[in-house]
Amino acid sequence: MSEESLFERLKARGEQMFTQMSDELMKNPQFVKAVRTAYQGKEKLDEAAARALKGMNIPTRDEFKKALRRIEALEAELASVRAAKTKAGPSRRRKKS
8 A cells, every 4th residue: 555545545534524524513503603603793893993994094905905006007107108218219308498
């Protein structure tokens, strides 16, 4: 018996046990209720944290990501303008009258 086949068998058995265990848990109404309650609690905590950050004038993760995307877009636009300017050659300066 090779080590690889032993590992594969152990892995398959572990997956079977995990599936069986999760199926049993999902059949338990108290477990499902506990998971649902925990998820709702997490949502409330996330909302409260977002309100607290907003109150302190600190951007949320989504606001920060949006600002970062805008900065990246502006950098790309600036690079494009610089590249176009370089291709056009040096600009002529007008004499002051």
